[in-house]
Amino acid sequence: MRLANPSGGLLWHWRAWRSQARWAATTAQIAAWLQQVHPQSDELLLIGASAGWMLPSAWLQQFKKIEIWDLDVWAPLFFSHRHGRTLKKAGVSWHYHRGDALQQLPQLLQNQPQALVFFDNVLGQLRFMSAHRNSVQQVQQTEQRLREIVQQLQGRHWASIHDRLSGPVDSLTAARAMPSTRSTTVPSEARQQMRLDRAWLNVLGAQGEWLDHLTASVFAPGQTVRDLAWPFKADYWHWLQAGEVRA
Numbered sequence: 001m002r003l004a005n006p007s008g009g010l011l012w013h014w015r016a017w018r019s020q021a022r023w024a025a026t027t028a029q030i031a032a033w034l035q036q037v038h039p040q041s042d043e044l045l046l047i048g049a050s051a052g053w054m055l056p057s058a059w060l061q062q063f064k065k066i067e068i069w070d071l072d073v074w075a076p077l078f079f080s081h082r083h084g085r086t087l088k089k090a091g092v093s094w095h096y097h098r099g100d101a102l103q104q105l106p107q108l109l110q111n112q113p114q115a116l117v118f119f120d121n122v123l124g125q126l127r128f129m130s131a132h133r134n135s136v137q138q139v140q141q142t143e144q145r146l147r148e149i150v151q152q153l154q155g156r157h158w159a160s161i162h163d164r165l166s167g168p169v170d171s172l173t174a175a176r177a178m179p180s181t182r183s184t185t186v187p188s189e190a191r192q193q194m195r196l197d198r199a200w201l202n203v204l205g206a207q208g209e210w211l212d213h214l215t216a217s218v219f220a221p222g223q224t225v226r227d228l229a230w231p232f233k234a235d236y237w238h239w240l241q242a243g244e245v246r247a
């Protein structure tokens with residue numbers, strides 16, 4: 001039995017459990033953003049949920065049926081522990097599947113033609129799943145996969161929260177920056193995008209080189225997105241970006 005994949009597993013659960021206090025402001029901001037996502041269906045297809053460490057049960061309980069997918073063998077157990085009681089009480093029927101939901105996405109979309117599709121901090125992990133670690137092929141392959149996924153979602157109501165960049169921070173500036181969030185519109189012009197990115201990284205107290213999670217083009221120009229600061233470790237933060245695309 002595998003203990004972990006590159007983006008989940010026991011290490012993730014241990015880290016998430018230990019970091020709950022430091023992540024609390026970000027988790028609250030995710031909950032506030034999700035309040036603005038109004039499903040047109042009572043079904044949810046939830047991808048990369050893990051244990052739902054940063055997901056509010058209150059948002060989940062509005063659905064009648066939830067199909068959940070993750071690669072991680074431990075995820076159903078911990079998810080059940082965190083959300084099971086609330087979902088049961090609310091009469092939500094939920095099924096946890098273990099497998100590669102991105103590989104099977106067209107089939108999953110067909111199985112639930114009306115469901116809201118929510119990628120829960122998974123699209124920014126795709127580069128770690130590539131066979132070509134830290135290479136030009138990895139970047140090209142990941143960007144191509146993300147383009148295919150967005151194409152497959154055409155005509156669907158979907159939302160995603162994912163890593164844009166991550167890296168070291170100056171802890172003093174970073175401490176002042178928390179809780180940080182901003183609403184912005186994806187610009188069509190690369191130079192404007194760079195200016196916006198730089199301004200946001202300054203707010204976060206970014207230092208040195210940040211890792212690109214290759215998700216810059218998941219949301220199209222003109223799309224409203226919410227940026228959130230996630231103090232993943234005290235001195236290593238993630239920039240999360242959340243957005244909702246209506247059918």
Ligand SMILES: C[S@@+](CC[C@H](N)C(=O)[O-])C[C@H]1O[C@@H](n2cnc3c(N)ncnc32)[C@H](O)[C@@H]1O
Nearest residue numbers: 007008048049050052053054070071100101120
């Ligand atoms: C950063 S964690 C997400 C955490 C989760 N949203 C939470 O609040 O706890 C990313 C998760 O995505 C899962 N994952 C990565 N690639 C996947 C894929 N292709 N299909 C399904 N799950 C995937 C990993 O196993 C991991 O549990």
